[in-house]
Amino acid sequence: MIETVLANGHTRFLRRPDGLLIELMRLRAVCRRQKAAIEQLGEDVAMYRSAATALTVQNIALREAVAASGGQSSHTRPGNRVVTS
Helix, strand or coil: CEEEECCCCCEEEECCCCCHHHHHHHHHHHHHHHHHHHHHHHHHHHHHHHHHHHHHHHHHHHHHHHHHCCCCCEEEECCCEEEEC
């Protein structure tokens, strides 16, 4: 079969003896799945970039707050010891 698109937008299939239509349909299905996966990955990358930017801004604000307090900060290290720097 051969797929043809008529002027009215409808699709028509003509028979082919070599079975190429099945391969064509399979490849188109693969492409559709890959397109969906790529679009989702693009959305994920955008979300991670946005989160990284927000964390950068937050980190800058925290560093400025530490600098404004004269460099005195306290935080907990592994082992639950409180260390003042």
